[in-house]
Amino acid sequence: MKPLTGVSGPACPLGLAGVDTDQLIPARFMKRPRSEGYGGFLLHDLRRDEAGVETPDFPLNRPVWRGAEIIVARRNFGSGSSREAAVYALADHGVRVVLAPTFGDIFASNAVKNGLLPAALDEADIEDLLAALTATPDLPVSVDLAEQTVAWGNRAVTFAIDPVWREQLLNGWDDIDVTRSFAGEITRFREADGARRPWARPSAKA
Amino acid sequence: MTAATMTAGTPGSASKSEAGPRTLFDKLWDAHVVVERPSGDALIWIDRHFVHEGSFHAFAQVAGRDGVVVEPGLTFGIADHYVPTRGRDHIANPEIARMIDDLEANTARHDVTLFGLNDPRQGIVHVVGPEQGLTLPGLTMVCGDSHTSTHGAFGAYAFGIGASEVAHVLMTQTLWQKKPRRMRITIDGTPAPGVGAKDFILSIIARIGADGARGYAVEYAGETVRALSMAGRMTMCNMSIEAGARCGLIAPDETTFGWIAGKPYAPKGAALEAAIAAWRQLPSDAGAVFDREITLDAGAIAPIVTWGTSPEDALPIGASVPDPATLADDGRAAAMRDALAYMGLQPGQKLSEIAVDRVFIGSCTNARIEDLRAAASVLAGRKARVPGLVSPGSSQVKRQAEEEGLDRIFIAAGLEWVESGCSMCVGMNGDSVPSGERCASTTNRNFRGRQGPGARTHLMSPAMVAAAAVTGHLTDVRPMLEGRS
Numbered sequence: 001m002k003p004l005t006g007v008s009g010p011a012c013p014l015g016l017a018g019v020d021t022d023q024l025i026p027a028r029f030m031k032r033p034r035s036e037g038y039g040g041f042l043l044h045d046l047r048r049d050e051a052g053v054e055t056p057d058f059p060l061n062r063p064v065w066r067g068a069e070i071i072v073a074r075r076n077f078g079s080g081s082s083r084e085a086a087v088y089a090l091a092d093h094g095v096r097v098v099l100a101p102t103f104g105d106i107f108a109s110n111a112v113k114n115g116l117l118p119a120a121l122d123e124a125d126i127e128d129l130l131a132a133l134t135a136t137p138d139l140p141v142s143v144d145l146a147e148q149t150v151a152w153g154n155r156a157v158t159f160a161i162d163p164v165w166r167e168q169l170l171n172g173w174d175d176i177d178v179t180r181s182f183a184g185e186i187t188r189f190r191e192a193d194g195a196r197r198p199w200a201r202p203s204a205k206a
Numbered sequence: 207m208t209a210a211t212m213t214a215g216t217p218g219s220a221s222k223s224e225a226g227p228r229t230l231f232d233k234l235w236d237a238h239v240v241v242e243r244p245s246g247d248a249l250i251w252i253d254r255h256f257v258h259e260g261s262f263h264a265f266a267q268v269a270g271r272d273g274v275v276v277e278p279g280l281t282f283g284i285a286d287h288y289v290p291t292r293g294r295d296h297i298a299n300p301e302i303a304r305m306i307d308d309l310e311a312n313t314a315r316h317d318v319t320l321f322g323l324n325d326p327r328q329g330i331v332h333v334v335g336p337e338q339g340l341t342l343p344g345l346t347m348v349c350g351d352s353h354t355s356t357h358g359a360f361g362a363y364a365f366g367i368g369a370s371e372v373a374h375v376l377m378t379q380t381l382w383q384k385k386p387r388r389m390r391i392t393i394d395g396t397p398a399p400g401v402g403a404k405d406f407i408l409s410i411i412a413r414i415g416a417d418g419a420r421g422y423a424v425e426y427a428g429e430t431v432r433a434l435s436m437a438g439r440m441t442m443c444n445m446s447i448e449a450g451a452r453c454g455l456i457a458p459d460e461t462t463f464g465w466i467a468g469k470p471y472a473p474k475g476a477a478l479e480a481a482i483a484a485w486r487q488l489p490s491d492a493g494a495v496f497d498r499e500i501t502l503d504a505g506a507i508a509p510i511v512t513w514g515t516s517p518e519d520a521l522p523i524g525a526s527v528p529d530p531a532t533l534a535d536d537g538r539a540a541a542m543r544d545a546l547a548y549m550g551l552q553p554g555q556k557l558s559e560i561a562v563d564r565v566f567i568g569s570c571t572n573a574r575i576e577d578l579r580a581a582a583s584v585l586a587g588r589k590a591r592v593p594g595l596v597s598p599g600s601s602q603v604k605r606q607a608e609e610e611g612l613d614r615i616f617i618a619a620g621l622e623w624v625e626s627g628c629s630m631c632v633g634m635n636g637d638s639v640p641s642g643e644r645c646a647s648t649t650n651r652n653f654r655g656r657q658g659p660g661a662r663t664h665l666m667s668p669a670m671v672a673a674a675a676v677t678g679h680l681t682d683v684r685p686m687l688e689g690r691s
Binding site: 016017018020022023026027028030031033034045046050074075076079080081082083084085087102104105106109110113114127162163164175176178179180182185186189190193197198199200201202203 | 237240241243245247249251253254260263266271273279280288301302304305339340342344345350351352365366367368369370371373374377378379380382384416417420421447448450452471472473474477478480481484516537538541632633634641651653654655656659660
């Protein structure tokens with residue numbers, strides 16, 4: 001996984017609350033292999049009209065924000081379905097950071113596993129940032145993961161991230177390699193647990 | 207992140223949270239910790255894992271690492287998300303056929319048992335797991351599907367995960383998890399006839415919000431919950447994710463044990479007796495402390511319907527569409543205006559006057575035999591004014607419903623009786639609601655486009671969907687139940 005230390009540049013003020021993963025990528029696109037790239041499906045039905053034509057005033061379609069690596073949204077971003085494809089759509093579109101007051105639990109976990117930072121800001125800071133971006137669309141925003149700060153104009157605010165996730169993102173660590181370093185502990189657990197909870201394994205088929 | 211910074215847990219022995227009274231969740235957590243990190247997260251052992259067609263991303267990750275499935279006996283494959291509900295002999299859409307073929311190939315390659323398209327055990331993962339006795343109290347259970355919370359109804363720690371975590375489980379049989387806080391929602395009192403689990407959970411979500419349980423393991427308790435059937439308990443735990451919860455839980459009791467006995471993969475005889483003895487230790491101890499407590503009076507709950515594009519947008523059927531002008535917060539008012547525009551509704555319009563174009567009875571939320579009986583009891587001897595689809599939660603539920611004659615009631619009413627799958631809940635298999643049409647649905651999500659691009663979804667109980675089918679608009683089912691069992 002590619003390490004993430006920080007991002008600086010334009011930030012797209014999505015502004016919406018409760019952007020569920022069905023919005024991030026509608027289910028009908030999830031049959032495609034990842035190798036084809038999921039970026040074009042990001043927020044597909046909000047970005048486009050029924051004929052599939054981009055709506056020019058949707059923030060992500062505006063030239064200033066099309067290539068933004070930072071998205072700013074309101075509460076409960078990524079709620080709903082566990083589809084990791086929602087993160088693939090963001091990542092393949094080039095997004096590396098989402099700033100929001102709160103995130104769906106499963107989405108946030110999926111994000112970190114793909115090198116995408118879900119940074120939780122105070123609701124008031126999100127509102128200030130959205131207002132600043134509305135006033136000055138090309139306002140540069142800087143996210144520093146090591147310092148856990150977001151800066152724009154003359155403002156700098158801190159954000160929350162789980163310390164383990166922070167380490168993982170900064171170093172580009174992969175869960176499976178870490179877990180495999182505990183192979184001995186897993187084997188010992190498995191043996192002790194098998195004796196303690198023999199009923200926990202499926203019984204032979206009736 | 208090295209071994210030196212972690213401590214190994216010892217199964218069954220004291221860990222720090224065992225000092226005082228523990229909640230059901232604490233007991234489940236403590237029993238599964240392999241290794242703990244100082245930050246409070248832990249590597250936990252996974253007892254049961256389900257994969258479906260959508261898990262192809264995870265199998266691709268396993269293949270990409272030349273990985274092996276370390277515990278093939280603990281993973282079960284079930285075809286549900288993409289399966290056709292009609293015409294299974296020949297799948298016309300090659301992309302859908304490939305999804306189902308890939309699941310067969312991936313499970314076969316890794317020696318994982320599959321309940322495939324034509325298996326009599328096929329159905330929706332969260333209906334089939336319990337039905338086959340794979341869901342048991344005291345287990346950790348995961349699946350790449352957010353509604354895995356359903357299995358918490360048995361007193362299991364069950365939650366949805368993403369594809370990378372599915373791959374992690376396949377390759378290690380463990381997951382890294384942060385310990386959630388504990389919430390207890392207590393429901394007491396006797397509900398009115400026609401009011402049940404779906405109305406309880408929609409009331410809860412409306413009250414605490416779609417992120418009101420974020421970061422919590424939610425235990426449902428109280429005399430009303432104890433009185434629920436396993437089907438009702440599963441409906442409540444299923445929709446815990448719609449309040450943002452990590453999982454939903456209900457303490458196992460005699461209802462649970464009675465339900466499990468005789469299921470194919472469940473322990474039998476002396477093994478079952480021993481298991482039940484262990485399961486009796488699971489309920490929260492007297493004096494166990496929850497981080498948040500909520501109480502509800504079941505007697506005060508009316509049938510609930512949703513009006514907007516989030517499950518939190520829910521009101522009693524006697525209410526009216528809310529007015530954004532009454533909201534102080536500009537952002538929330540704008541969101542409500544967007545939702546009403548998408549739904550094609552006017553502020554102040556009576557919910558019971560909203561006309562529907564079709565109905566759907568199905569999904570992991572409400573397609574068990576009890577749900578089909580509830581809908582059929584309303585539809586018996588009546589005609590539906592709108593078209594609709596009835597997709598049983600599993601092939602076994604379908605057979606049972608046919609033995610009971612429920613299929614004939616649905617067909618006589620004018621509804622379509624089809625095979626089991628996720629179907630019109632998620633619109634992946636081709637069953638969808640046309641753009642602009644309004645559907646009364648027993649499902650779990652009224653998100654924009656969930657049932658198809660431009661589809662308008664109203665969530666409610668199976669009895670309420672049946673009532674809407676008969677009248678052609680959202681309707682209070684209670685008067686329609688008078689004189690019926």
